[in-house]
Amino acid sequence: MIGMVVSDVDGTLIYKGSHLNTTRFPVMLSKLSERSVPFAVATGRHYRELKKLFGKSIRDLWCCCCDGAYVISNDSPVYSLPLPTGCVKAFFESFAGDGKNTVVFHSIDVSYILGNSYLVKAKETSRVGNVKQIFSLSEISDDIFFVSLYGPCADSYEAPQGARFSYKARGVCEFVNRNASKYGAVKHLAGLYGLSDKDILFFGDGENDRELIEKCGTSYTTYCADKKVFVLTENHTRDCIGTIIRLCDEKTIDKTNTK
Structure with missing residues (x-):
């Protein structure tokens, strides 16, 4: 059947x-x-x-x-x-103030872009959907289900504990809950x-x-x-x-x- x-x-x-x-x-x-x-x-x-x-x-x-x-x-x-809180915090702390890479925290309906990234400067936010620019973790009000990393670190960044690679290609790397x-x-x-x-x-x-x-x-x-x-x-x-x-x-x- x-x-x-x-x-x-x-x-x-x-x-x-x-x-x-x-x-x-x-x-x-x-x-x-x-x-x-x-x-x-x-x-x-x-x-x-x-x-x-x-x-x-x-x-x-x-x-x-x-x-x-x-x-x-x-x-x-x-x-x-969702990604554990510690994972989300690890991503944030790794790239806060980093002007070379862009980190996007994805909930179901909102994409939270960290900082004044090159993605924001280039006005390319349409590629990640409904976008809210953030500078503090307290601005994230949803569960985060995956994280996208764009930029030089995308091909080499190691997943923090509790996360695993979901998708990896030149210029972008995505992470989800390891389970x-x-x-x-x-x-x-x-x-x-x-x-x-x-x-x-x-x-x-x-x-x-x-x-x-x-x-x-x-x-x-x-x-x-x-x-x-x-x-x-x-x-x-x-x-x-x-x-x-x-x-x-x-x-x-x-x-x-x-x-």
């Missing part, structure tokens, strides 16, 4: 940075709804980015964001692993529906999808997936949305199908 469908975002629903297919995506959601099968996205992206991407369809999705740091639906978190994982968040979400990981159909493509690909009942990767995870399943696709629609039409995705 497939009782839930979960997909990564960047390399599966959105192939090589192209826009979401706004015509077929609602069709896919409708077919899943007819079969009482919920759809979720599991991603390292921030929730605000997903709201821009999915538009009104965001109301029909569960979102496991920031590599499993929290699960959200209809703007309300139902599971969360956060996509698998843990998705498993919690499935439990809300009385389902186990074996009831999940998962689509993924990256190293941080490995655990889900290995443990979910059925898994697909894209052909452009990381080589290390591509070999973990025999199921592959170039079109995640099209594959889900086809599996619905074939009644492979259907809670009443127990085969």
Whole structure:
């Protein structure tokens, strides 16, 4: 039985940075709804980015964001692993008064940029969503779920105790709670529906999808997936949305199908 469908975002629903297919995506959601099968996205992206991407369809999705740091639906978190207070303080103390690097503390709805950073000076704050400039930790009024570091230290900064690398590339490094994982968040979400990981159909493509690909009942990767995870399943696709629609039409995705 497939009782839930979960997909990564960047390399599966959105192939090589192209826009979401706004015509077929609602069709896919409708077919899943007819079969009482919920759809979720599991991603390292921030929730605000997903709201821009999915538009009104965001109301029909569960979102496991920031590599499993929290699960959200209809703007309300139902599971969360914020960064410990000591972690947030360590980031702040490392970069307070530092004009070369930019630290961004992300809550669900607000991005807190520390100091008069180069990001603020260059007026590039649109890249991180709703922004509040801060100079003191007391100005942060929300739980912080992940921290982004831009600048010279991004490739070399060591995560403080209680945090782990979530995403690392030239010029940016992101950190989440060390206990956060996509698998843990998705498993919690499935439990809300009385389902186990074996009831999940998962689509993924990256190293941080490995655990889900290995443990979910059925898994697909894209052909452009990381080589290390591509070999973990025999199921592959170039079109995640099209594959889900086809599996619905074939009644492979259907809670009443127990085969």
